[in-house]
Amino acid sequence: MKKLRCDQTPAWAALNTHFNASGKHFDVREAFAQDARRFEAFSQDAPHVFADLSKNLIDADSHALLLELARQCGLEQQRDAMFAGELINSTEQRAVMHFLLRNPPYAQYTPAQAAINKIADAQAEVEVTLNAMLAYAEQVRADAAITDIVNIGIGGSDLGPQMAVLALNEFATAGKRLHFVSNIDGDELAGVLKHLLPGNTLFLVASKTFTTTETMTNARSAKAWFEAQGGQDIARHFAALTTNVAAANDFGITTTFGFWDWVGGRYSLWSAIGLPIAIAIGAAGFREFLAGAHAMDAHFRSAALEDNLPVRLGLLDVWYRNFHGFASRSIAPYSSALRRWPAYLQQLEMESNGKRVDKDGQPLPFDTSPVLWGEPGTNGQHAYFQMLHQGTAVVPVEFVAVKRAAHELPGHHDKLLANVLAQAQALMRGKKDAGGHQDFPGNRPSTFLLLEQLTPASLGALIALQEHRVFVSGAIWGINSFDQWGVELGKVLARDIEPRLQSGDISGLDGSTAGLLQRLR
Numbered sequence: 001m002k003k004l005r006c007d008q009t010p011a012w013a014a015l016n017t018h019f020n021a022s023g024k025h026f027d028v029r030e031a032f033a034q035d036a037r038r039f040e041a042f043s044q045d046a047p048h049v050f051a052d053l054s055k056n057l058i059d060a061d062s063h064a065l066l067l068e069l070a071r072q073c074g075l076e077q078q079r080d081a082m083f084a085g086e087l088i089n090s091t092e093q094r095a096v097m098h099f100l101l102r103n104p105p106y107a108q109y110t111p112a113q114a115a116i117n118k119i120a121d122a123q124a125e126v127e128v129t130l131n132a133m134l135a136y137a138e139q140v141r142a143d144a145a146i147t148d149i150v151n152i153g154i155g156g157s158d159l160g161p162q163m164a165v166l167a168l169n170e171f172a173t174a175g176k177r178l179h180f181v182s183n184i185d186g187d188e189l190a191g192v193l194k195h196l197l198p199g200n201t202l203f204l205v206a207s208k209t210f211t212t213t214e215t216m217t218n219a220r221s222a223k224a225w226f227e228a229q230g231g232q233d234i235a236r237h238f239a240a241l242t243t244n245v246a247a248a249n250d251f252g253i254t255t256t257f258g259f260w261d262w263v264g265g266r267y268s269l270w271s272a273i274g275l276p277i278a279i280a281i282g283a284a285g286f287r288e289f290l291a292g293a294h295a296m297d298a299h300f301r302s303a304a305l306e307d308n309l310p311v312r313l314g315l316l317d318v319w320y321r322n323f324h325g326f327a328s329r330s331i332a333p334y335s336s337a338l339r340r341w342p343a344y345l346q347q348l349e350m351e352s353n354g355k356r357v358d359k360d361g362q363p364l365p366f367d368t369s370p371v372l373w374g375e376p377g378t379n380g381q382h383a384y385f386q387m388l389h390q391g392t393a394v395v396p397v398e399f400v401a402v403k404r405a406a407h408e409l410p411g412h413h414d415k416l417l418a419n420v421l422a423q424a425q426a427l428m429r430g431k432k433d434a435g436g437h438q439d440f441p442g443n444r445p446s447t448f449l450l451l452e453q454l455t456p457a458s459l460g461a462l463i464a465l466q467e468h469r470v471f472v473s474g475a476i477w478g479i480n481s482f483d484q485w486g487v488e489l490g491k492v493l494a495r496d497i498e499p500r501l502q503s504g505d506i507s508g509l510d511g512s513t514a515g516l517l518q519r520l521r
């Protein structure tokens with residue numbers, strides 16, 4: 001039976017009524033004053049992640065109605081369809097099975113689990129590829145001649161591995177430098193190459209499709225540089241991570257690690273695209289990373305909706321976007337190692353849920369993905385937190401903090417933790433002054449995600465938490481979170497414009513593009 005669109009469900013109407021009656025006047029400070037147990041009620045443990053949601057603009061009624069909305073939108077059935085390998089990416093007729101990449105080895109299944117696992121063949125292929133990739137990672141780690149690894153890729157073939165390699169620096173092997181080249185701007189590749197020697201360098205060409213212009217252009221230039229510098233043995237110095245092994249072979253790369261069309265680009269760091277992570281932290285570390293994500297998968301699959309952290313976060317996102325009308329969310333990792341976390345989440349959420357039509361292509365009358373933006377703390381405090389505290393727009397903030405530091409420098413970590421606590425507190429409490437410039441309105445919502453330590457396992461769980469939370473809001477909105485047609489038009493137009501930069505042909509162009517093109521020639 002076709003489900004009602006979310007805004008046509010009784011729960012949505014009830015949420016509207018609740019919002020207009022009391023939700024929009026909700027004051028979290030009063031809520032804490034009235035309920036000594038608010039922290040316990042709106043916080044929870046999930047695998048590797050503790051989440052405090054209590055400083056958000058929610059109460060027991062809105063929470064219950066949001067859970068009802070999830071039920072009326074068939075969230076559980078949609079989740080189960082993903083885990084059953086159904087073709088939920090309907091515009092591309094593909095399954096969405098990145099979770100399979102982090103399942104424990106099939107051999108560990110009980111016969112009963114194996115019998116109900118319809119996707120055993122895919123799982124078997126995953127294991128063969130994972131073993132090969134991890135053996136290769138260990139080989140590279142043991143090869144003292146390879147000092148520099150350059151990952152050439154963009155979007156999901158860059159952001160995830162880059163973010164994770166930086167985040168797990170504490171666990172990285174010494175003697176290997178990892179570089180990430182994504183931009184078609186030659187400045188980036190040239191800036192990396194000038195410090196390298198071909199005999200000490202391994203290039204990883206990471207591209208799901210092996211057709212992306214940026215990656216192909218950078219890969220061609222890297223290969224030309226390698227050969228011009230006297231580099232020998234492409235098989236040793238270039239590897240391709242791709243679903244399109246034939247294209248990689250045509251390009252001249254014979255060392256290849258494959259994956260499958262059911263792994264979306266922005267969900268691909270668990271696949272061969274994660275090779276830079278595996279080189280950095282080793283095979284055992286990479287398996288811990290997968291296990292952390294798997295623990296979050298199990299939580300998402302089995303925890304009751306009211307105790308299910310991805311569900312609670314995703315529903316909060318719907319509450320803020322569609323009822324409060326908050327247009328953005330600020331991402332504030334209080335961890336320098338997580339400095340690419342905001343950029344990574346931008347692709348994950350905005351490319352997944354930045355859609356204006358439902359699964360059938362019908363325009364939606366409500367808003368979908370918020371804008372995600374941010375910087376690590378405490379840096380953001382000295383840049384844009386002014387606006388978060390005293391600007392006209394309310395921006396929910398999502399903090400991430402890590403209890404145990406990876407370093408031993410005295411004093412730093414307590415100062416860092418004091419700041420993250422203080423910012424969340426200040427946003428909520430506000431301050432009444434004489435009025436005017438020094439007043440803080442307060443009642444500004446934030447979520448606080450806390451890791452015991454930043455490890456491969458906790459990072460894996462934190463990422464999977466975000467993947468599933470994006471799934472939840474997308475499922476409520478009834479959109480396909482797994483395609484990205486919105487990136488196509490610009491690519492097509494760039495192909496048309498590129499030769500015009502040489503020829504000067506402006507026929508058929510709009511006045512602005514024509515004028516700019518002439519200036520650029």
Ligand code: F6P
Binds near residue numbers: 206215266487
């Ligand atoms: O930006 C569009 C996109 O298709 C992303 O979804 C993807 O992660 C990126 O381009 C790179 O694609 P590929 O891995 O195929 O080079």
